[in-house]
Structures are given as C-alpha cells and as structure tokens.
Amino acid sequence: MEGCAACARMESLTYTDSDVIDLISENFIAIEVDAEARPDIGERYSDWAWPATIFMSPDATQVLAIRGNRVPRNFIPILEDMAAKHAAGTLEPDPNSPYAAPPEPADTELSLIRDDLRAQIDRSLNRKYGGWGRSGIGGEQSGSRLRHLYLRAHLYNDDELHELALKGSAGFLNAIDPVWGGSYIAAFPKDMEIPARFGALRAIPEKRILVQSNAITAFAIGYQHTGDEKYLAGISEIDRYLKNWMMAPDGTFYTNQKSMP
Numbered sequence: 001m002e003g004c005a006a007c008a009r010m011e012s013l014t015y016t017d018s019d020v021i022d023l024i025s026e027n028f029i030a031i032e033v034d035a036e037a038r039p040d041i042g043e044r045y046s047d048w049a050w051p052a053t054i055f056m057s058p059d060a061t062q063v064l065a066i067r068g069n070r071v072p073r074n075f076i077p078i079l080e081d082m083a084a085k086h087a088a089g090t091l092e093p094d095p096n097s098p099y100a101a102p103p104e105p106a107d108t109e110l111s112l113i114r115d116d117l118r119a120q121i122d123r124s125l126n127r128k129y130g131g132w133g134r135s136g137i138g139g140e141q142s143g144s145r146l147r148h149l150y151l152r153a154h155l156y157n158d159d160e161l162h163e164l165a166l167k168g169s170a171g172f173l174n175a176i177d178p179v180w181g182g183s184y185i186a187a188f189p190k191d192m193e194i195p196a197r198f199g200a201l202r203a204i205p206e207k208r209i210l211v212q213s214n215a216i217t218a219f220a221i222g223y224q225h226t227g228d229e230k231y232l233a234g235i236s237e238i239d240r241y242l243k244n245w246m247m248a249p250d251g252t253f254y255t256n257q258k259s260m261p
Contacts, residue, residue, distance in 0.1 A: 006069040007051040017072040027083040130167030143214030169222030182241030183215040
C-alpha cells in the first residue's frame with residue numbers, strides 16, 4: 001500500500017468489512033507493506049499500484065495480482081475463489097505474472113450508462129474497413145474511440161475487438177497525403193463509390209491538427225502492438241507535414257488547413 005486515496009479507501013472500507021475480515025482470517029496469512037517504507041518491495045510491485053494486492057501460494061508463487069482499490073462486493077468473490085482453489089489443490093501460477101490481471105468493474109448504474117454509450121459507438125463501428133462511419137476512418141471521430149477500442153480489447157481479452165482496433169490504426173495509413181505528408185480528415189476505400197470531386201485523391205482534402213494527433217496515436221499504438229514498421233513510417237509522414245506546413249513562426253501549430261496541400 002502507499003499513501004494514496006485509493007489505498008486509504010480500501011483500508012478503511014474493505015478491510016474493516018466483517019465478511020472480508022472473516023474470510024481473510026480463516027483462509028489467508030495477510031501481510032501489509034507500506035511501499036514508501038519499503039521502496040524495494042514497492043518497486044517490485046509498482047506495476048500493480050496502487051494499492052497492489054498479491055496472492056501467493058504457500059511456496060510464495062504468485063497466483064493472482066490485482067491492481068487498484070476493491071470494495072467488499074468486488075473483493076469477497078476474489079477471496080472466496082482463491083480459498084476454494086487452495087482447498088481443492090487447483091491453485092496455479094499466475095499466467096499474467098509479472099503483470100496484474102485487468103480489473104473487472106462491478107455492474108452499477110454507471111456501468112449501465114457506460115454500456116449504453118458503448119452500444120451507440122459500436123453502432124457506427126465499420127467492421128469492414130475499420131474506424132467509424134460509412135467509409136471507415138474519419139480522422140476526427142477515430143481518435144478517442146480507437147483508444148477506447150484498444151482498451152476494451154485488453155480489458156476483456158477480446159481478439160475480435162483487437163483486430164478491429166488494428167484495422168482502425170491501419171486505416172489511417174490510407175488517409176496519408178503521399179506528396180506532402182499529413183493525414184486527410186477522411187479517406188475512401190477503393191471499392192466504394194464516391195462523389196466525383198473526391199475521385200482523384202479518394203480523400204477529403206482537408207487537414208486538421210486534431211486529425212494529425214489522432215493519426216500519430218493510432219500509429220503509435222499499432223506499432224506497440226505489432227512492431228510493424230509501416231506505423232513508424234506513418235508517424236514520420238505526419239511529422240514531416242507538421243514541421244513543413246503547420247508550424248507557425250513562433251513554434252506553435254496552426255489548427256487546420258482546408259486547401260492543398
């Protein structure tokens with residue numbers, strides 16, 4: 001534990017709950033460590049912070065690690081599961097070690113609102129081309145939505161969502177101006193019928209600073225997940241455009257460019 005609000009909340013709320021106390025007393029040997037008093041242990045478990053809750057078998061093998069505060073209704077099922085597995089002799093080394101298992105939020109009124117919002121976003125998710133909207137990648141809409149898609153894929157270990165997120169990152173590559181660099185606000189797939197005025201570029205020739213930011217983020221996450229050099233090349237193209245065309249004399253950046261390049 002550390003001197004933080006989440007640690008204090010778990011100490012004052014969760015570890016004073018009678019059911020939690022009974023479960024721990026009957027099934028576990030509880031050890032509390034102050035990460036600031038023992039920085040060596042704090043550093044060892046800093047990836048799980050804070051608080052970091054680590055479950056170990058009697059031979060000190062990590063079997064589960066969870067990150068962050070848990071209220072009693074979330075924590076009790078974890079304790080019961082660990083106790084049952086120990087009694088049955090089915091405890092196994094944590095496959096995620098040395099990384100913590102992603103938190104699974106409880107169903108609350110807030111989580112129901114979250115699910116409604118996700119459903120709204122997913123209705124416009126283009127599963128064929130990646131991104132959101134009829135033509136797939138829309139540079140302004142595909143920023144925070146794409147980051148959220150990667151997060152959901154990680155939290156729920158969802159391979160389908162992960163592939164859709166990667167498709168979204170790759171979609172930004174199609175929106176890069178091959179001459180001047182930078183990302184157009186939208187690009188159209190080759191098999192889609194589009195207005196004649198967009199036929200030459202197959203893109204909407206408008207570049208905004210937000211789109212460049214979203215493209216860099218999409219490429220950075222794509223490279224982090226795949227190691228594919230095409231994403232580094234994409235970042236270089238955005239950087240080239242920003243430095244050559246969008247940087248003002250005072251070193252700041254203009255907000256948009258509605259005409260060529």
